[in-house]
Amino acid sequence: MKKESYTLLANSANTYNFVSVGKRGEILKGVYFEEIGINLYNLVLLDYDYESKMWSDESISDNGDIITIMATIVQIIKVFLNQNKESVVFFKGNSVSRQKLYNRIVQNYFEELSEYFAIWGSFENEREIVIKNKYYQAFYINIK
Amino acid sequence: MKTKLVVTPQLLQEMEATVRNSAIYKAKIQEAKEFVSKDKEFIASIFASMKVK
Numbered sequence: 001m002k003k004e005s006y007t008l009l010a011n012s013a014n015t016y017n018f019v020s021v022g023k024r025g026e027i028l029k030g031v032y033f034e035e036i037g038i039n040l041y042n043l044v045l046l047d048y049d050y051e052s053k054m055w056s057d058e059s060i061s062d063n064g065d066i067i068t069i070m071a072t073i074v075q076i077i078k079v080f081l082n083q084n085k086e087s088v089v090f091f092k093g094n095s096v097s098r099q100k101l102y103n104r105i106v107q108n109y110f111e112e113l114s115e116y117f118a119i120w121g122s123f124e125n126e127r128e129i130v131i132k133n134k135y136y137q138a139f140y141i142n143i144k
Numbered sequence: 145m146k147t148k149l150v151v152t153p154q155l156l157q158e159m160e161a162t163v164r165n166s167a168i169y170k171a172k173i174q175e176a177k178e179f180v181s182k183d184k185e186f187i188a189s190i191f192a193s194m195k196v197k
Contacts, residue, residue, distance in 0.1 A: 011156050019149060026149040030159055034173050040187060042176040044169060048159050050149065055166040088190055094175055120190055122179075127186040138179060140190055 005071035008079070014041070016076045022063030029069070031076050033089065041084070043091040045073065057098070070105045074113065081117065081143050092122075092138035103135055117141045 006018035014034070020027040028048045033041040047056045063069075077089055093099030106119060110132050113119055120129055121136030130136065163169050180187060 009151055009156060012160055015160060017151070017156060017159065019151060028149065028151070028155075028159070030163060032163060032169070034164075034176075036173060036177050036180060037187070039191070040180065042173060042180075044172050046163065046166075046168065048163075050155060050158075053158070053162070055163060055168050057168055057172070086194070088187070088194075090176060090180060092176060092179055094172060118190075118193070120186070122183055122186065127183065138183075140183075140187065142190060142194055 003071040004068055005075045006068060008072075008076065014080070016079070018072050020063050020065055020069055022065040024063045027063055031073065033080055033084075036090070039084075039087045041080070041087055041089050043073075043077070043089050057094075066101075066104075070101075070108060073105055074109045077113075077141060078116070081141065085143050088140050088142045090138065090140050099135075099137060102139060106130060106136075106139055107133060113141070116144060118144050 006020065009017040011017050014032060016031040018029055020029055028050055030046050030048055032044040032046070034044060036042045045057070047058055049056065081087065081089060091102055093102050106113065110130070118129065118141070120127070120140040121134065122138040122140070123136045130139065
């Protein structure tokens with residue numbers, strides 16, 4: 001599934017920014033990879049309000065561009081892992097809505113991601129290679 | 145609707161300079177660390193699977 005994604009703005013290593021454009025206007029988003037273990041990176045997705053200078057994690061910005069945002073995050077994961085081939089990316093929603101977003105990303109891009117990456121899921125006591133259309137609390141992704 | 149956003153290098157630097165000190169970022173990292181601490185064996189198996197290729 002190839003979908004339009006936002007242009008990534010140049011920034012420092014492990015940091016990717018893009019602007020979500022939709023019915024609520026423009027929302028500046030940051031995707032960050034924080035090393036939380038040796039070669040284990042946590043993906044953090046946040047919104048930045050450049051007027052109030054406040055960070056937030058509104059999981060559903062309701063900007064009408066969720067498909068484009070998902071495609072952009074997939075691109076970012078690809079770029080990061082291709083530059084960090086020995087690394088594993090971890091991401092987990094800290095709310096039900098954010099978990100649903102991450103599950104949508106993995107499920108909607110399952111074939112595309114599976115072509116290059118191994119995707120692992122964690123749900124309660126289950127840990128396994130992700131099964132399509134199964135719901136997970138958290139994901140781990142690495143290059144195959 | 146907000147005014148037209150112009151992303152300048154200064155704005156990106158401002159984001160970079162503030163994000164990791166923000167409470168929300170710290171909370172997310174802390175939560176992630178707590179979660180992965182329960183997945184230690186699983187994570188080790190993922191890295192092991194990468195090494196055998």
